[in-house]
Amino acid sequence: MDGVTDAPFRYITDIYGKPDIIYTEFISVKGLILGKAVIQRMLLHHKTETTTVAQFFGCEPEYFYQAALVALEKGYDGVDINMGCPDKSVFHRGAGAGLILQPKLAKEIILSVKKGVKDGKEKYNIERNITVSIKTRTGYREPQTKEWISNLLETEPDVICIHARTFAQKYSGLADWSQIGIAADLAKNTKTKIFGNGDIKSKNQAIQRIKEFNLAGVLIGRAALGNPWIFKGVIPTTKERFKVLLEHCKKFVEFFPTANLSIMRKHLGWYAKDFPHAAEVRNELMQVNSIENVKKILSKTQEFL
Numbered sequence: 001m002d003g004v005t006d007a008p009f010r011y012i013t014d015i016y017g018k019p020d021i022i023y024t025e026f027i028s029v030k031g032l033i034l035g036k037a038v039i040q041r042m043l044l045h046h047k048t049e050t051t052t053v054a055q056f057f058g059c060e061p062e063y064f065y066q067a068a069l070v071a072l073e074k075g076y077d078g079v080d081i082n083m084g085c086p087d088k089s090v091f092h093r094g095a096g097a098g099l100i101l102q103p104k105l106a107k108e109i110i111l112s113v114k115k116g117v118k119d120g121k122e123k124y125n126i127e128r129n130i131t132v133s134i135k136t137r138t139g140y141r142e143p144q145t146k147e148w149i150s151n152l153l154e155t156e157p158d159v160i161c162i163h164a165r166t167f168a169q170k171y172s173g174l175a176d177w178s179q180i181g182i183a184a185d186l187a188k189n190t191k192t193k194i195f196g197n198g199d200i201k202s203k204n205q206a207i208q209r210i211k212e213f214n215l216a217g218v219l220i221g222r223a224a225l226g227n228p229w230i231f232k233g234v235i236p237t238t239k240e241r242f243k244v245l246l247e248h249c250k251k252f253v254e255f256f257p258t259a260n261l262s263i264m265r266k267h268l269g270w271y272a273k274d275f276p277h278a279a280e281v282r283n284e285l286m287q288v289n290s291i292e293n294v295k296k297i298l299s300k301t302q303e304f305l
């Protein structure tokens with residue numbers, strides 16, 4: 001998730017959530033290949049127990065090929081192609097959800113990534129399985145799951161994850177899981193696994209969805225913000241939340257020693273909830289610039305003692 005699943009976030013989620021898979025932020029293949037410095041930070045890889053997949057966006061098959069090589073060189077376990085981002089800046093370049101309108105190009109990109117993974121495995125002597133996956137939506141203005149997912153299946157990716165909203169819906173309304181059921185039926189006799197995504201709020205709900213729609217898995221996005229415990233189905237105490245919040249800050253400084261801690265503010269707001277006067281504490285946390293600031297604010301609460 002853009003601006004969220006950086007290396008410190010992935011570190012904390014790996015330790016306290018232990019999901020099966022975690023993805024990087026989406027990374028521009030063009031920015032990566034043209035050497036933008038910020039991208040190196042986004043792709044920073046560290047050893048995790050959780051399978052870690054690098055997600056890329058763009059519209060140039062050649063850049064995707066090269067990006068796949070970089071992902072393998074860095075040690076990622078998979079390469080995911082974003083075909084779902086509805087942001088104007090991405091969509092208008094023909095990337096993200098813009099690829100739903102370019103089914104032929106979408107297939108070319110998948111095939112380029114597959115080739116990149118194959119060549120990268122040879123180049124870097126990698127024997128373990130490296131997945132090629134796609135994260136997309138159900139359609140452009142209206143769901144077009146049947147034609148769109150059938151188009152993607154022709155290239156035999158390892159996984160297709162469907163966020164059950166159209167491009168036009170962005171994040172509004174409810175995810176339409178019946179469309180994920182349609183995709184699962186289409187993929188039944190293929191090598192491709194289907195993951196569902198959209199509005200999952202708990203581990204129990206995730207398991208129900210998997211059973212109901214016969215899926216290989218589901219992805220959890222917003223409900224995991226400030227909440228790595230969701231993957232274990234555990235509700236933490238406030239004391240535990242504060243402990244992990246501080247650990248997350250320390251990891252941030254460790255991974256990015258020259259970055260400003262203000263980048264962490266949104267995460268602090270996500271952790272600091274469900275205790276008396278949480279709103280006031282959150283307001284104060286929105287001003288912090290150092291771990292000392294964070295400790296000082298938390299130490300005023302009873303839960304910190």
Ligand SMILES: Cc1cc2nc3c(=O)[nH]c(=O)nc-3n(C[C@H](O)[C@H](O)[C@H](O)COP(=O)(O)O)c2cc1C
Binds near residue numbers: 004055163
């Ligand atoms: C802040 C934010 C950043 C996101 N960034 C990405 C991204 O980089 N790549 C991606 O595939 N989806 C991204 N998404 C979409 C989520 O992965 C997910 O599809 C969507 O939020 C629906 O799932 P949820 O209801 O579990 O959150 C982002 C969503 C949010 C809220």
